[in-house]
Amino acid sequence: MILVPMIRNNICMNAHPLGCAREANLQAARAEAFALKLGKSDKGPKAVLVIGCSTGYGLASRLTAAFAYRAATVGISLERTPRGTKTGSPGWYANRAFDTAAAEKGIFARTFDLDAFSHAAKDRAVEAAREGGFSYDLIIYSLASPVRVDPDTGYLYRSVIKPIGSGFSGKTVDVFTGRLNEAHAEPAEPSEIEETVKVMGGEDWELWMTKLALSGVLAPGALSVAYSYVGPALSWPIYRYGTIGKAKEDLERAARVISAGLGTSGLQACISVNKAVVTRASSVIPVIPLYVSTLFKVMKERCLHEDCMDQMLRLFSERLYRPGSGPLPLDDGGRIRLDDLEMEAAVQNEVASRLSRLDESNLRELADIDGFRQDFLRAHGFEVPGVDYSVEVDLLT
Numbered sequence: 001m002i003l004v005p006m007i008r009n010n011i012c013m014n015a016h017p018l019g020c021a022r023e024a025n026l027q028a029a030r031a032e033a034f035a036l037k038l039g040k041s042d043k044g045p046k047a048v049l050v051i052g053c054s055t056g057y058g059l060a061s062r063l064t065a066a067f068a069y070r071a072a073t074v075g076i077s078l079e080r081t082p083r084g085t086k087t088g089s090p091g092w093y094a095n096r097a098f099d100t101a102a103a104e105k106g107i108f109a110r111t112f113d114l115d116a117f118s119h120a121a122k123d124r125a126v127e128a129a130r131e132g133g134f135s136y137d138l139i140i141y142s143l144a145s146p147v148r149v150d151p152d153t154g155y156l157y158r159s160v161i162k163p164i165g166s167g168f169s170g171k172t173v174d175v176f177t178g179r180l181n182e183a184h185a186e187p188a189e190p191s192e193i194e195e196t197v198k199v200m201g202g203e204d205w206e207l208w209m210t211k212l213a214l215s216g217v218l219a220p221g222a223l224s225v226a227y228s229y230v231g232p233a234l235s236w237p238i239y240r241y242g243t244i245g246k247a248k249e250d251l252e253r254a255a256r257v258i259s260a261g262l263g264t265s266g267l268q269a270c271i272s273v274n275k276a277v278v279t280r281a282s283s284v285i286p287v288i289p290l291y292v293s294t295l296f297k298v299m300k301e302r303c304l305h306e307d308c309m310d311q312m313l314r315l316f317s318e319r320l321y322r323p324g325s326g327p328l329p330l331d332d333g334g335r336i337r338l339d340d341l342e343m344e345a346a347v348q349n350e351v352a353s354r355l356s357r358l359d360e361s362n363l364r365e366l367a368d369i370d371g372f373r374q375d376f377l378r379a380h381g382f383e384v385p386g387v388d389y390s391v392e393v394d395l396l397t
Helices: 017-036 056-068 090-105 119-132 191-199 203-214 243-265 287-300 308-320 345-357 367-380
Strands: 047-049 073-079 109-113 136-141 147-149 156-158 166-175 180-185 217-228 268-273 335-336
Touching: 017 056, 017 090, 017 308, 047 056, 047 119, 056 090, 056 136, 056 308, 056 345, 073 090, 073 119, 090 109, 109 191, 119 203, 136 203, 147 191, 156 191, 166 287, 166 367, 203 217, 203 243, 217 243, 217 308, 243 268, 287 345, 287 367
Parallel strands: 047 073, 047 136, 073 109, 136 217, 217 268, 268 335
Antiparallel strands: 147 156, 166 180
């Protein structure tokens, strides 16, 4: 069948098999090209577990580990399988492309389509390490699920994106029509805050690291990194001071607990605060599409723009495995800051100035709305260079 994007309420309901595979292969090629710049070095991961491996920063982390550092990787993610006339999720196709590319290069890779919150996923990751004869020296925690089933009680927790204490209103944009409008969000109920922390906080990360440690599959001096975001003050009412912010605070708490409780073997857990990028959920968070589009315009004009791969290549080469020795470069909160270019004063001042002047008549002059839209579609396999979208495709490709 011939596929075109199916957009409903700023959510893409389908994915293009060839486009998703092509995008993953393009990023793998970037990682390989970066490896040539790195040259030969003993520094780098040898065996990497990526929890939430199929899209965004998780996929970019795995691509970097495998194709820039030739590390063995194990990936965990829960994907939608193609069925009838319905496509699989973007990650279903990306995972298959990753496994194929790794096999062609002789790089060890195992991908498991499992609920990362489950006991089964944790057991399978342990088994994979034992079967492969290695211990994990890097564990990436990059889950972005809206729900979590408690593996012991079976209770389904649901996360929400809401402010806390009072309602929120702010200007946002429909990236497909270019129309500006006011977004409104009611304050979260206490139960909604609690459930969001359960889904997006650090409890499951702790369970993962405890399981791996007790199973004896962590290498001495292993690192574990979870991803977070801070962003500008204009987004704080809906983000940092909202339900997501509470979850991110809990993630930081978990990093401290993991390092303190399991650090006798040299394990260090930390948070990497990353730059704003376009994800599958970006277009539905109030204010974020407009901010990110404007940020992209400013950073591209100043040759500072980074996508997920740029960020992960920099995380590995300039933070986790930088030349020389010594402790990880952390901020006062004990976090790695990869949002340093985004949060430069000059960049933020220009973004704020543009947002104050922006309307529908100057939207494309002041913001990169087309770049946001293209990144969003590419995350679903559409508008990827080198793909002929006029030909019919097999959904199981």
